[in-house]
Amino acid sequence: MKVIVPVKRVIDYNVKVRVKADGSGVDLANVKMSMNPFDEIAVEEAVRLKEKGAADEVIAVSIGVKQSQETLRTALAMGADRAILVIAAEDVHDDIEPLAVAKILRAIVDEEGAGLVLCGKQAIDNDMNATGQMLAALLGWSQATFASKLEIEDGTATVRREVDGGMQSIRVSMPAVVSTDLRLNEPRYASLPNIMKAKKKPLVEKTPADYGVDTTPRLEIVATSEPAERKAGIMVGSVDELLDKLKNDAGVI
Template sequence: MTRALVGVKRVIDYAVKIRVKPDKKGVVTDGVKHSMNPFDEIAIEEAVRMKEKKLIEEVIAVSCGPSQSQDVIRTALAMGADKGIHVEVSGPEYETLQPVHVSKILAKLAQEEKADLIIVGKQAIDDDSNQTAQMIGGILDWPTGTFCSKIEKNDSELTVTREVDGGLEVVKMKMPAVLSADLRLNEPRYATLPNIMKAKKKPIKKLTAKDLGVDTSARIEILSVEEPQVRQAGVIVPDVDTLIVKLKENGHV
């Protein structure tokens, strides 16, 4: 049975204006709208499409985080995933949870669930780390295709089109494999009301990192979180000569 394990992260919604906590140790999350990481939505959509084409038989959505992370698992189930796994990590432990921890958790789950494919978003919009897929591939020693804008499957071989700085790169790899979804891979579907109702009956297995033998103790210490400097207003100049003078005055040239 071909199984895909898909990582889904609960993040502050992309439309929310981030506010730094008064103690400068993090950002305000209480009472703030959260949703599934947009790149993870693309990853779930791709796995569900592969299942609809009968290229894989089961899609398992996994999220690491506090109890509220079950919300994004339910969203994934409503989009078409078959079952969910919630690895509960909360409190200070969650605040310093890093890609290295998540990668070890997903790698272990892939072995336990006998998954042939792991798909994650290329990065999360909160920490922008872009490390998880690469680390999972390293831990499992599986071929890894990052920044995928197209995925084709033929038996146990994948042909992946990757978005790179110079354009597009096409690579072939054998399964089992790890993939990370880029923006142009697909357009995620909206979960319909009947599917949202059906998702409530789909199973979510609860675990802890300890159950999987993964140590999530902090590897970083957050010293300070600062808001970016406010951009100064621009100045309209009448011509190129004035622009050059202004640049020289401000030491930019």
């Protein structure tokens, strides 16, 4: 079984994001970029499936700018077998919308004959949380979202996921699209030997036109702004004073 793992190049989660002065978007100049953390978890899970013998090949896919090669090389160093880079933008500030990404991924899945797509539940830059679901709909496949545990056996995938008030376990038929949550695993660090080996692994460059997909934006970002500053808290001297503040000032009780 081939496993497709989409990975996205995003601002490193340790970096404080700055909004451009004109409010047109986020400033990416000289900013450290890395693999989306949820995608990193998906790569790790795909590699573990291969190590268990449940998968034959892991293919990492990235859709965006040419610099995404670095992200794919990281996936290859973690254990992916080969990579596909779909160059869909020239400017790092251009974000490819989820529907276009899903259409390209559908074409890649069909071309590769994959049996499973493991993707992060969302990208930390735009927080869309839509690509996996759209891809499952386009493929007509089963889907399981926010996976914190995954087991594949006898043509089915059993997924444990968090829901309001507890945990839910579901079983879906294969092929399937599964999106990963933070608790699924702890991604491995790519060792230096594996980083060197990753440079020799196949990485093919494509364009959206190769798959017959139009990536023209359907959404327009009107404005981007910093979140409001958190107001300073106050100290109270007793439980009675706290209750009085919550009731009369905050109005929450």
